[in-house]
Amino acid sequence: MAIDLLWTGPDDAPVLVLAHGAGAAMDSPWMDRMAGLLADRGIRVARFEFAYMAARRSGTRKPPPRAETVMGEYRDAVARIVSDAGGAVVIGGKSMGGRVASMVADDLHAQGAVAGLVCLGYPFHPPGSPEKLRTAHLEHLATPALICQGTRDPFGTRDEVPGYSLGAGIRLFWLEDGEHELKPRTKVSGFTHAQHLATTADAVTAFVREVAR
Numbered sequence: 001m002a003i004d005l006l007w008t009g010p011d012d013a014p015v016l017v018l019a020h021g022a023g024a025a026m027d028s029p030w031m032d033r034m035a036g037l038l039a040d041r042g043i044r045v046a047r048f049e050f051a052y053m054a055a056r057r058s059g060t061r062k063p064p065p066r067a068e069t070v071m072g073e074y075r076d077a078v079a080r081i082v083s084d085a086g087g088a089v090v091i092g093g094k095s096m097g098g099r100v101a102s103m104v105a106d107d108l109h110a111q112g113a114v115a116g117l118v119c120l121g122y123p124f125h126p127p128g129s130p131e132k133l134r135t136a137h138l139e140h141l142a143t144p145a146l147i148c149q150g151t152r153d154p155f156g157t158r159d160e161v162p163g164y165s166l167g168a169g170i171r172l173f174w175l176e177d178g179e180h181e182l183k184p185r186t187k188v189s190g191f192t193h194a195q196h197l198a199t200t201a202d203a204v205t206a207f208v209r210e211v212a213r
Helices: 029-040 051-056 067-085 096-110 193-211
Strands: 006-008 015-019 044-048 089-094 114-120 145-150 170-175
Touching: 006 029, 015 029, 015 067, 015 096, 015 114, 029 044, 029 089, 029 193, 044 067, 051 067, 067 089, 067 096, 089 096, 089 193, 096 114, 096 145, 114 193, 145 193, 170 193
Parallel strands: 015 044, 015 089, 089 114, 114 145, 145 170
Antiparallel strands: 006 044
16 A cells, blocks of 8 residues: 655654554644644654545545554555655654554664654553553563653553553653643643643654664
8 A cells, every 4th residue: 555655844854753643644733733843843754644544534434443453554654764764763653653653663673774762642551441551562662762741641641650661761751731632731730732742842852863863
């Protein structure tokens, strides 16, 4: 299947691959906003869609598949992007997209195709089911990784996540009072959504530049 890519940012910049979350397309307002913030900071963002999401554009509505079933699609996208970029890239995504990226990261890192991993709102567990952890593969993750997470994200809060067994190379960057979209309650936290997104883009930019050297 042909992969449609959406590029944002300078042509000669380090490349970050961002896959979408389970329910929103690669050009959703959230993804557009984050890609734009990263582009403004000198990062080239490559976005793509899993087949089920791409099918929705032609009127075929399919539910999100199990993350394990789209790992091959992520690998195919990385191969295409690495070919276009001419070297190793950083991979990641929003929610499910970041989870799938984390599941293929070590194999691609070992091959020299991937320099790092960025997860924006990692779904550590389904909301309301903290016992159903999605962290087993993260315990021994060898790829340098940055997870940006809201402190009250229902998929994994700051009270929960420090108790998980995570690889030593995983960095956690917390957004105070942020939920799954990193949006805080301004009256409670003193922060706006725009501030949290900008702060996240700063952290991601610094990380990408560090690992992509």
